[in-house]
Amino acid sequence: MFDKLPGWNTSAPLGPNSLTWKHFGDIRSMLILGRAGTLQNMHPVLNAALQEHSTFFTDPMDRFDRSVAPIQAMIYQPDPESRARKVRDFHKPIKGLAPEGTRYHALDPEVFWWTHVTFYESIIATQEFFGTPFTEAEKAQLIAEGLTWWRLYGMSDRPAFGDYENYRAYWLHMWQEVLQSNKTTTFAATIHKAKVPTPPFIPKPLWPLIRYPVMSIGVWLSNATMPPEARNILGWTWTRADALAFTLFRHTVRTAWTLAPERLRYIPDAWDGMQQSRLSANAQRSHMPSTHELPPTRSADIG
Template sequence: MPLGPDSLTWKYFGDWRGVLLAPWAGAMQNMHPGLGAGVAEHSRFFEERWQRLFRSLYPIGGVVYDGPRAAETARQVRGYHNTIKGVDAQGRPYHALDPDTFYWAHSTFFMLTLLVADRFGPGLSEDEKRQLFDEHVRWWRLYGMSMKPVPESWAEFQTYWDRMAREVLEDNQPTRDVLDIRLIARPPAFSWMPHAVWRALRGPQARFTVWFTVGLFPAPVRERLGHRWTVRDERRLRRIGRLVHHAWRLVPFRYRYHPRARAGWEREAGLRPADAPQVESPVRNSPLPEERNSPKHYVPPPHRPPQPPSAQGRR
């Protein structure tokens, strides 16, 4: 059963504050051996960071906000991972649809939602954290994947998360690449900014982003990646979190959410027809031209090149 507007996941997952945690989510995901290997061999993320980030928000957000069509969106997201498989540099086979690997990615989206609410929102009680955990299980079921890797409770999930951080996650090149944003391109939202100004701001912005991201890592992950975190750092991060929370309350409700999430809220409020076309990513976020016919990419229908009937049947 899909989630709805009564859920905490709806309240926080599609919130634009989640973009602040994009480097955190990318690094945590890539530290998983199977997921990191798939990114290293199959992804061109680092050639189109902003486009990939903003493009991915549409189908991933749709699994939460598409209502009656959420299960269909989930099948599409799962389908993008069918061909991502191989053997890593240490001879270990991997597949993006291995339930443990796919669930790890899903668990980071759950934790991102929790962190947005708890560290950059009003805060969460233990009951609310348990509610978010139960909702993430409903969200997971939409993918039609095995339930075997899913912990039974919020308490068991915390044990799982700690074990992954201490025993499973690895320091690898895709993780280092996520955190290396010294030469990152100008964000689309800053297209008005002269390139020279962006180049001057990029260094301080990169240092702040890495510091901010490191502060949200579990302690064992920070240590594995060679970062220090002091009591003073923690106090500064918590002050920033409170500032973000109070500033965000001044933003009108409809502007707080990503377009796919906003469409869900509008549909539930009767402001958008239930059968209206899905809100899709604009063409500026499309994959690199030579990648647009790949089954591993979400490309909005108007921009996807025609495919032979055999390829259409496989999706």
């Protein structure tokens, strides 16, 4: 178990003024979706749960589709507590016996916390690779927002923290003592060779023609953006030619994002939530009384 350092109980608000709101829905995060999934699945409990309960090995795109939208809604739609409970309760039946004989449950707070941390670590990584890297102060704010986000689930604070020092210590602890290569991560590394069913947003006749190159690029991007510690554990190789190609790719993505219309810079669900929030804020401002409509200040109010 990770032993938390003092200062862990640091939080920051979510909502339209937060860094989470501004960056979680960035469309560029889709480029590292496979990376985030692989990091999660390096946890032995998640590996066991996927093998026993998930369709990941037969329809991996379905798992991503079902996972991303409800979590996006927690940040960008009204009533985040209710939406968080639905995400949490989806995991209630996921339990069993791991191959080494230990019992597991997807709602074990330590396991659920690791999954949670990978989401805002992905926000940091997206900007590091394809956007404007966060300052140390911004990273600290994002991690503090992560504790507020966690508490929406109504889970135990036992593994949780919201300060940067605990985040760095926890990250090191996970590489050294918990994460591992396994059947699920091996499958992810060769997923381009699997006959993955057609994603819902791609025409079925087209998918057999583009499946291999599209999935191959996804695997390459997972490797390109993977932390060095993970590459060492997974046994993935990365050449100088790969690094040069990725430098060009990163530059292209950054340029394309800045040139794209604002609505195309965000995942559609996130953009819809942002627009709803803007419309609501504008409506509230339009109903506020103007200065000459405000009641006169009473002398008793002046002090």
